[in-house]
Amino acid sequence: MSRVSLPHDAKAGPTKSEVRAVLLGKLALNPSDHFTEVGSCTGAVTIEAARQAGRVTALERKPDRLDVTRKNLDANEVTADVTLREAEAPAGLPDDADALFLGGSRNYEAVLDHAVETGIDRVVMNVSRLEVAGAATEAFRDRGLLDEVVQFQVSHGYELAGATSFDSDNPVYMLVGATGEQTGDEGQQ
Template sequence: MPRVELPYDAKAGPTKSEVRAVLLGKLALGPSDHFVEVGSCTGAVTIEAARRAGRVTAIERKESRAETTRKNLAANGVDGVEVRVAEAPEGLPDDADALFLGGSRNYEAVLDHAVEAGIETVVMNVSRLEVAGAATEAFRERDLLDDVVQFQVSHGYELAGATSFDSENPVYMLVGGASDGPDAGDAGGAGR
């Protein structure tokens, strides 16, 4: 799989490559899936998803960030992605199979939409502890929560002729999806 190049900056950091690897594993996108990203920013996740899913919609509330998404999609040779400028939950399609929340703005309304639309897989990344706790409760209240993963990535650098590590901010990843009926608990998800 080709690397993601992000020559255009959105003044808000992209989801780190290591975090994207875990995220893509949790999403398990296939060629028939419709993936939606809320808060596409640099487009890093959108680019990776477009290489796996059959259809991709990116939503960004700021036109300047949507333009950054478009430019980075083009720089990576990715086309066919619909980029919408809207403040979620406005602009969210009703036929998504997988949804990623790249930010915490209006997340409760987005989760309500996910439940109403029956979105099978919902993933949210959070870096602030207080938001992680509140978002975990919001997932639970909507019977969406399957898993909470906390991880931290550290990168090595040379220090006095040896290798030391500089750690990134921890990320909390909330994973779940909407139940489709009384047999949904047989799918192996906690609470479903």
């Protein structure tokens, strides 16, 4: 699979390429899926999902960031039918999505309510702040969505005095959930 090209910047959050790889593994998208992203920002997740899912709906509340999503989407090859919406979730969310990614924490409880009400079967949320991770974990649990919480940190090597040292990215808490029965390792803790 080709790399994601992001020639336009929107000050991306914690969804770096390594995080996206885990995210996409947890979502297990296929060509019949309708994937929805809340908070598209650079469009990196939208682009990668559009290479796997049949349809993608990306929401972004900030017009300048939605423009960056659009420009970065145009700079990449995707196969899915992609719809970009300037909206603040839960408004603008489709009722027929199979998988949902929350790239931000704004209004996440209302978005989770929508996921439960519409039967979205895979839900993933990335969080970089510890306090939000705790509250979001409880919100997932209260709605019967929580399958697992994964915390990980990525470090990249660089040369230092003729040897390799590492710079660490912020840790990411990934909440993974489902509204229906899961099979395989998706539901294991």
